[in-house]
Amino acid sequence: DAGVTQSPTHLIKTRGQQVTLRCSPKSGHDTVSWYQQALGQGPQFIFQYYEEEERQRGNFPDRFSGHQFPNYSSELNVNALLLGDSALYLCASSPGTGGRGNTIYFGEGSWLTVV
Amino acid sequence: AQSVTQPDIHITVSEGASLELRCNYSYGATPYLFWYVQSPGQGLQLLLKYFSGDTLVQGIKGFEAEFKRSQSSFNLRKPSVHWSDAAEYFCAVGPNRDDKIIFGKGTRLHILP
Numbered sequence: 001d002a003g004v005t006q007s008p009t010h011l012i013k014t015r016g017q018q019v020t021l022r023c024s025p026k027s028g029h030d031t032v033s034w035y036q037q038a039l040g041q042g043p044q045f046i047f048q049y050y051e052e053e054e055r056q057r058g059n060f061p062d063r064f065s066g067h068q069f070p071n072y073s074s075e076l077n078v079n080a081l082l083l084g085d086s087a088l089y090l091c092a093s094s095p096g097t098g099g100r101g102n103t104i105y106f107g108e109g110s111w112l113t114v115v
Numbered sequence: 116a117q118s119v120t121q122p123d124i125h126i127t128v129s130e131g132a133s134l135e136l137r138c139n140y141s142y143g144a145t146p147y148l149f150w151y152v153q154s155p156g157q158g159l160q161l162l163l164k165y166f167s168g169d170t171l172v173q174g175i176k177g178f179e180a181e182f183k184r185s186q187s188s189f190n191l192r193k194p195s196v197h198w199s200d201a202a203e204y205f206c207a208v209g210p211n212r213d214d215k216i217i218f219g220k221g222t223r224l225h226i227l228p
Contacts, residue, residue: 033215042119042205042218043159056215090158092216104216106151108158 004093004107012113013081021076021110025093029105031055032074034066035090037109043090049074078112086114117142119208119219127225130198136191136222138206148189149207149216150180159205165189176200201226 005024013019025032031050035043045058049068068074072093078085088109120139128134140146147166151159163174170182180191189206203223209216 035216040220042207042220043216045215045217048215058215103161103164105161106159111156 004091004105006089006091006107006110008110009108010111010113012115015081015083015114017081017114018077018079019081019112021078021089021091021112023074023076023091023093023107025072025074025091026105029093029095030072031094032068032072033092033094033104034074034076035092035106036060037088037090038084039087046076081114083114086112088112117208117217119206119217121204121206121219121222123222124220125223125225127227128196129227131195134191134193134196134200134224136204136206136224138189138191138219139187140189140206140208141187142208146189146208148180148182149209150174150178150189150191151205151207151218152176153203153205153221155202162191162204196224196226198226198228200224 003026007022033048034046037043046060047057048055052068063079065077088111090109091107092104094104118141122137149164150162152162153159162178163172163180165172165182172180178193180189182189203221205221206219207216
């Protein structure tokens with residue numbers, strides 16, 4: 001059983017560019033969340049997708065957007081990249097049956113460097 | 116507001132010594148608590164979780180944690196650390212009804228040979 005898979009694992013972008021990160025949830029999971037982990041910090045919640053809609057959002061600007069596909073996979077898009085967007089982006093999946101008590105699984109992450 | 120505090124940024128212990136990593140939380144309802152470990156350049160691996168019941172929780176790799184409601188704490192312990200335990204450890208609270216997890220800033224564990 002494959003866990004949460006993310007791609008690409010590493011990428012370098014230039015300020016002002018746009019980036020798309022991808023995530024396939026663990027089998028049987030229909031809820032996908034994205035987190036940003038800056039160097040030396042804990043992960044911070046960006047947003048969550050369930051049934052192809054954004055269900056909840058953290059304190060991130062509109063430059064951060066996402067999408068969930070019918071197969072539950074998800075994309076995170078970041079526009080107009082800033083140097084401060086350099087971070088590890090983690091995808092997490094869960095069964096999403098209503099929240100409490102679900103075990104959430106994380107992928108290995110995508111390392112984004114903005115230069 | 117919900118929050119997690121890990122007061123120790125770095126901890127160094129000798130191999131074979133015991134370990135305790137501290138975690139305090141602020142949460143409006145009965146918390147769901149987690150400890151994750153992150154090795155350099157890796158994603159997050161769940162060590163253990165507390166939802167309800169016995170307040171002493173056993174996890175993987177020989178770790179355990181104790182939930183103390185009166186102290187709003189969920190400290191992680193291991194009786195004898197191994198060099199492979201060197202990593203970053205994150206305490207987290209949640210998920211709330213929408214599966215959002217709130218993480219602490221982490222404690223980096225260093226192991227002396």
